[in-house]
Amino acid sequence: MENIKEKLQGLEYSFAKKLIFLLLLKQIIIVFSDLYFVGTRYLFYDVVLILTVTPCYVFTLVSENYNFQKVGKFAVGYLMLLNIIFSILYYKDFPSVISYIFMFPIALTFYYSIRKSIYISTLFFLTIPFSLLYNYYFVDNVDKSDSLYYTFSNTYTVVCAFIFFVVCFYYLMQVQKLKAVLVFLEENSVTIDPFPGLERNEKIRFVQESFLEDIDFPIPFYEDLFSRIEDYMKSQKPWRNPEYNLKQLAKDVNSNTQYVSSAINSCSRNNFKSYLNDFRLNAFITLINNKNEEFSLEDAYLTIGFYNRSTFNRVFKSKFQMTPQEYLSSQSN
Structure with a gap:
C-alpha cells in the first residue's frame, strides 16, 4: 500500500x-x-x-x-x-x-x-x-x-x-x-506486492471469488500456490495459533492476501477460516484416535487453536453434525 x-x-x-x-x-x-x-x-x-x-x-x-x-x-x-x-x-x-x-x-x-x-x-x-x-x-x-x-x-x-x-x-x-x-x-484490508501500478503495457487485475466459484478446475497459478500453502500448513502447523490470520499466511508463503484467498477458494472450495478450521478438526480427530494419549476436551480445543469451547463445539457440529462429546461417545462405543 x-x-x-x-x-x-x-x-x-x-x-x-x-x-x-x-x-x-x-x-x-x-x-x-x-x-x-x-x-x-x-x-x-x-x-x-x-x-x-x-x-x-x-x-x-x-x-x-x-x-x-x-x-x-x-x-x-x-x-x-x-x-x-x-x-x-x-x-x-x-x-x-x-x-x-x-x-x-x-x-x-x-x-x-x-x-x-x-x-x-x-x-x-x-x-x-x-x-x-x-x-x-x-x-x-x-x-x-x-x-x-x-x-x-x-x-x-x-x-x-x-x-x-x-x-x-x-x-x-x-x-x-x-x-x-x-x-x-x-x-x-488487502495488500499487493509487487504492484505494477500504471506502468506501460501492464494492467491491474483483481480476481473475484464469485468468478472463481464458477470454475470447475483450479487455475495453474493458484494450484501451485495452494500446494505451497498445503505444505506450509502441514509442516509448520500455524493453525495451532488461535490468532493466525490470512495476512500472516500470505506473508509466510511469500504472496499476498488476495492471491492466497483466491487459491484456497479455487482449490479447496472453502474460505480461509473454514480451511484453517479443517486442519484443527483433523488434528482433533487424530488426537482422539491416538489411544495411548490421555486428554481432556478443554486441553484438546486449546491445543488445536480454538479460543473457547463454544466456538469449538459450533465448528465441530457444523462439520460432523454432532458435538465433540457425542463424537467421543460414539468412538468409545
Whole structure:
C-alpha cells in the first residue's frame, strides 16, 4: 500500500511540474509575440505573469516534499482569480481567456469532490456574462490595426488551453485510478506486492471469488500456490495459533492476501477460516484416535487453536453434525 501512495504522490508532483512548465513556456512565447506585434504595450503585464509563474516552477523543482493538496488549492485559486480579472478587463483577449475556464473544472477535481468542483465551476462560469456586459457598455471597439495581433493571440492561447486541458485530464485519470485502488485496498484490508501500478503495457487485475466459484478446475497459478500453502500448513502447523490470520499466511508463503484467498477458494472450495478450521478438526480427530494419549476436551480445543469451547463445539457440529462429546461417545462405543 505504501508503494501505491508513493506512486500517487509521484503522479501529483509530475502533474504540477509539467503544467507549470507549460504555463511558463506559453507566457515566454507570448512575450515575443507581443513585442513583435504591439511593441512594449503589454510588456509590464507579461513580466508580472512570468515573475509569478517562474518561482512556482522553481519550487516544484527544488522541493522534494510538499503538500500537494494545500499548495495546489492555493495555486488553482490564484489562477482562477487571475483569469476572472483578465476575462473582465481584457475583453480583446476574451476568447482566449474564456478558453481557460474549461480547464479549471478538471483541475479542481484534484483537490475537491466532484460535487464541490461543479459548484465552484458554476460560479466561475459567471465570468462570461460579466465580461460580455463590461465589453458592451464600457469598452471601445478594437482598433483595426491590432486585429492581426488579437487573432494570433486568441488562436495561440486557445490551442494552449486545449493542451493544458488534455494534460489535466490525463493526469486526473491516472490519479483517480490509483486512488480507486488505494480505497479498495484500505476497505478490504488487502495488500499487493509487487504492484505494477500504471506502468506501460501492464494492467491491474483483481480476481473475484464469485468468478472463481464458477470454475470447475483450479487455475495453474493458484494450484501451485495452494500446494505451497498445503505444505506450509502441514509442516509448520500455524493453525495451532488461535490468532493466525490470512495476512500472516500470505506473508509466510511469500504472496499476498488476495492471491492466497483466491487459491484456497479455487482449490479447496472453502474460505480461509473454514480451511484453517479443517486442519484443527483433523488434528482433533487424530488426537482422539491416538489411544495411548490421555486428554481432556478443554486441553484438546486449546491445543488445536480454538479460543473457547463454544466456538469449538459450533465448528465441530457444523462439520460432523454432532458435538465433540457425542463424537467421543460414539468412538468409545
